[in-house]
Amino acid sequence: xxxxxxxxxxxxxxxxxxxxxxxxxxxxxxxxxxxxxxxxxxxxxxxxxxxxxxxxxxxxxxxxxxxxxxxxxxxxxxxxxxxxxxxxxxxxxxxxxxxxxxxxxxxxxxxxxxxxxxxxxxxxxxxxxxxxxxxxxxxxxxxxxxxxxxxxxxxxxxxxxxxxxxxxxxxxxxxxxxxxxxxxxxxxxxxxxxxxxxxxxxxxxxxxxxxxxxxxxxxxxxxxxxxxxxxxxxxxxxxxxxxxxxxxxxxxxxxxxxxxxxxxxxxxxxxxxxxxxxxxxxxxxxxxxxxxxxxxxxxxxxxxxxxxxxxxxxxxxxxxxxxxxxxxxxxxxxxxxxxxxxxxxxxxxxxxxxxxxxxxxxxxxxxxxxxxxxxxxxxxxxxxxxxxxxxxxxxxxxxxxxxxxxxxxxxxxxxxxxxxxxxxxxxxxxxxxxxxxxxxxxxxxxxxxxxxxxxxxxxxxxxxxxxxxxxxxxxxxxxxxxxxxxxxxxxxxxxxxxxxxxxxxxxxxxxxxxxxxxxxxxxxxxxxxxxxxxxxxxxxxxxxxxxxxxxxxxxxxxxxxxxxxxxxxxxxxxxxxxxxxxxxxxxxxxx
Amino acid sequence: xxxxxxxxxxxxxxxxxxxxxxxxxxxxxxxxxxxxxxxxxxxxxxxxxxxxxxxxxxxxxxxxxxxxxxxxxxxxxxxxxxxxxxxxxxxxxxxxxxxxxxxxxxxxxxxxxxxxxxxxxxxxxxxxxxxxxxxxxxxxxxxxxxxxxxxxxxxxxxxxxxxxxxxxxxxxxxxxxxxxxxxxxxxxxxxxxxxxxxxxxxxxxxxxxxxxxxxxxxxxxxxxxxxxxxxxxxxxxxxxxxxxxxx
Ligand SMILES: Cc1cc2nc3c(=O)[nH]c(=O)nc-3n(C[C@H](O)[C@H](O)[C@H](O)COP(=O)(O)OP(=O)(O)OC[C@H]3O[C@@H](n4cnc5c(N)ncnc54)[C@H](O)[C@@H]3O)c2cc1C
Ligand code: SF4
Ligand code: SF4
Ligand code: FES
Numbered sequence: 001x002x003x004x005x006x007x008x009x010x011x012x013x014x015x016x017x018x019x020x021x022x023x024x025x026x027x028x029x030x031x032x033x034x035x036x037x038x039x040x041x042x043x044x045x046x047x048x049x050x051x052x053x054x055x056x057x058x059x060x061x062x063x064x065x066x067x068x069x070x071x072x073x074x075x076x077x078x079x080x081x082x083x084x085x086x087x088x089x090x091x092x093x094x095x096x097x098x099x100x101x102x103x104x105x106x107x108x109x110x111x112x113x114x115x116x117x118x119x120x121x122x123x124x125x126x127x128x129x130x131x132x133x134x135x136x137x138x139x140x141x142x143x144x145x146x147x148x149x150x151x152x153x154x155x156x157x158x159x160x161x162x163x164x165x166x167x168x169x170x171x172x173x174x175x176x177x178x179x180x181x182x183x184x185x186x187x188x189x190x191x192x193x194x195x196x197x198x199x200x201x202x203x204x205x206x207x208x209x210x211x212x213x214x215x216x217x218x219x220x221x222x223x224x225x226x227x228x229x230x231x232x233x234x235x236x237x238x239x240x241x242x243x244x245x246x247x248x249x250x251x252x253x254x255x256x257x258x259x260x261x262x263x264x265x266x267x268x269x270x271x272x273x274x275x276x277x278x279x280x281x282x283x284x285x286x287x288x289x290x291x292x293x294x295x296x297x298x299x300x301x302x303x304x305x306x307x308x309x310x311x312x313x314x315x316x317x318x319x320x321x322x323x324x325x326x327x328x329x330x331x332x333x334x335x336x337x338x339x340x341x342x343x344x345x346x347x348x349x350x351x352x353x354x355x356x357x358x359x360x361x362x363x364x365x366x367x368x369x370x371x372x373x374x375x376x377x378x379x380x381x382x383x384x385x386x387x388x389x390x391x392x393x394x395x396x397x398x399x400x401x402x403x404x405x406x407x408x409x410x411x412x413x414x415x416x417x418x419x420x421x422x423x424x425x426x427x428x429x430x431x432x433x434x435x436x437x438x439x440x441x442x443x444x445x446x447x448x449x450x451x452x453x454x455x456x457x458x459x460x461x462x463x464x465x466x467x468x469x470x471x472x473x474x475x476x477x478x479x480x481x482x483x484x485x486x487x488x489x490x491x492x493x494x495x496x497x498x499x500x501x502x503x504x505x506x507x508x509x510x511x512x513x514x515x516x517x518x519x520x521x522x523x524x525x526x527x528x529x530x531x532x533x534x535x536x537x538x539x540x541x542x543x544x545x546x547x548x549x550x551x552x553x554x555x556x557x558x559x560x561x562x563x564x565x566x567x568x569x570x571x572x573x574x575x576x577x578x579x580x581x582x583x584x585x586x587x588x589x590x591x
Numbered sequence: 592x593x594x595x596x597x598x599x600x601x602x603x604x605x606x607x608x609x610x611x612x613x614x615x616x617x618x619x620x621x622x623x624x625x626x627x628x629x630x631x632x633x634x635x636x637x638x639x640x641x642x643x644x645x646x647x648x649x650x651x652x653x654x655x656x657x658x659x660x661x662x663x664x665x666x667x668x669x670x671x672x673x674x675x676x677x678x679x680x681x682x683x684x685x686x687x688x689x690x691x692x693x694x695x696x697x698x699x700x701x702x703x704x705x706x707x708x709x710x711x712x713x714x715x716x717x718x719x720x721x722x723x724x725x726x727x728x729x730x731x732x733x734x735x736x737x738x739x740x741x742x743x744x745x746x747x748x749x750x751x752x753x754x755x756x757x758x759x760x761x762x763x764x765x766x767x768x769x770x771x772x773x774x775x776x777x778x779x780x781x782x783x784x785x786x787x788x789x790x791x792x793x794x795x796x797x798x799x800x801x802x803x804x805x806x807x808x809x810x811x812x813x814x815x816x817x818x819x820x821x822x823x824x825x826x827x828x829x830x831x832x833x834x835x836x837x838x
Binding site: 040041043044045046102104105107109110113114115116132133137138139150157181211212243247250251328329332335441444485486487488491492497 | 621
């Protein structure tokens, strides 16, 4: 018998961001016994930081919007390597999921006629993002949190998972975790696991991500045989804060541009008119980020290496009402009054489009009983995520994962067994950093990793640079074998960092391997040695597996759209935009 | 040599502890949390601190800087350097310490579970106007940093956690009570279980709130009025109840 805390559930959800909470609500609502595990306190997950809004095609302001147009925008911005079926489900279901939030107590900003307000955002054809000022993520997570505490769900806050256990038949059987407060271990025996652990933006610097975004879930799953896809696709948000140094990377919501903010280079030129004359500042993120990067490289950057963002022309009252958080953030942290002054912005790592390859309807990975939803999963966003499409993703696929995991548990013939020897191994592994003497400092290994990733696998990539980065990563991995920590088991952040660094190192290599394999430029992936987008690469996703310490990569065909969906692209403009134009013309003719 | 600043950081746990000095290189615009991170990376890897967003969105990094409850990620160091005063960083006093700057705030989560949830009067989509939701949105700005709970003397000095939910949850209750689409009735609960009567309107909570929520004026006083109406002035109470349920 093992002498550690042991718990038993039908479904264990790892992660209490939007995806995890939505999944837990669904699975427990259907009758599964559910636990939610989170590295931080309830309501603090990375999701809380989301600002701009949730994309859902209500058409409250623009009646020609609809799911087909949202579908069109999402596929197009993803450069057509998205899983079309996920995009279809997502764009059809998002409005329902947002209304569900309203009925659970969320209070969105309103239109004049009393409906949910929608704001414009980069590369969305219409005003589409339901929002609450610039704190939409908080509204979403608070609403789900307030819902989940009324259901019969056990919440394990500040509990970190380090390993997934499978039974002899390769099915999910359990999880190993420890309590951060006092360091004691827990074994969760469970029939199904839903990973909702978010992305891995902390691998880079600057980054807009919270400390939690270290890819633990994807890494744990990869180690037990789950497949990763599109790992080369890392989103740089065009506008992070630049100055002072302490705030570098903190997000400046796209809402600033959505509400009318304009970008200028050091010479006072509105350069987006040159890079994308049609969508200008509201072009997709990959395009705007690259444009700022190019301006800086060409010597037209601001004093601290960015571009100017200016919204002063909207007037103080409007700015304070629509962007209160931004106003506060700049005033407090940078001594800048954005109602009076322009400010510096530069690209910051923001989102990881790649992740666990899942079944589009069931959110199931290739490992029986293992599900994934939210940023840690892959398929919806393709080569570039549209703003507002993540929060919707969490709701739509969180719910679907909860449903599917519940179904799976119902149909499970026998209870999977955890092998005790594996649990003992994991206990030893987790304690090892205390035994290594005078080893490497995990914080400094993390910093070194951030430098490697930002230098060699950043916004601009090339074959030779990627090779160099990969070689440096291998050296760092060797050093990281000897990470060591001192002090007690209880609330010891140095020790906690060890596992996060291990997760990031594992996934970092997959990013390099994916980036080397994709010999073209597409969406967020820009290779100077292959600057063109190539049709043959538009037909594949790169899928990676991990066996005995080795990475295997293979191309998988992108699922082909059925004719009724493919037809949406024939006109070369979004269906809703076309309808709006026709209506406009009709009106003009009758005049 | 770069300019440095000395931070006195509390190190200890439930068995006791003391403030220890750490010298940290100063960077422009640095916040206390940056300094704590620098200490972790270079001097004391096991120094415990909570944080998530470093942008004043999540409410994790609550502590006391020179005796005042604050968010570490929103407290600039130059504030103190300019004045030439030493910087003392300690955990919130109202909650039991876990280690260093981290306290056990689980009581708040137990309170949260007791609050009767939103009960929609009709299925969404709702027709609601901005002016009807402004007040509710003010309360929903809360980042659950629990700094107001930390400062409230009913909890901090008198330890009335058994009887009073504290300002954070008064704001939450007010948000539900003032939601135009909510059909619940929590007045009895607010009086009996949540203990609104314990608050004696000192306004300290509103003063420390990083989201500038007018907790006392906009939440607690109106809740007290509802309770008073119901229990001491039944006719006005009925009238209010009627107003609330009328479409
Ligand atoms: C500043 C900012 C603004 C944004 N704005 C928008 C926006 O306006 N619209 C939009 O659509 N998207 C936005 N995004 C993106 C979006 O917020 C995220 O992609 C999304 O919130 C991710 O949610 P998630 O549920 O997948 O995971 P997260 O919210 O990242 O949650 C992950 C959870 O997993 C837990 N976890 C991780 N590892 C472990 C482990 N080992 N053990 C136990 N628990 C673990 C964490 O504790 C956490 O609870 C924004 C992102 C940022 C950074
Ligand atoms: S006003 Fe009331 S709730 Fe606020 S600190 Fe004073 S006693 Fe506590
Ligand atoms: S009301 Fe203000 S001080 Fe209290 S928890 Fe919320 S944000 Fe913090
Ligand atoms: S770290 Fe999120 S509020 Fe300070």
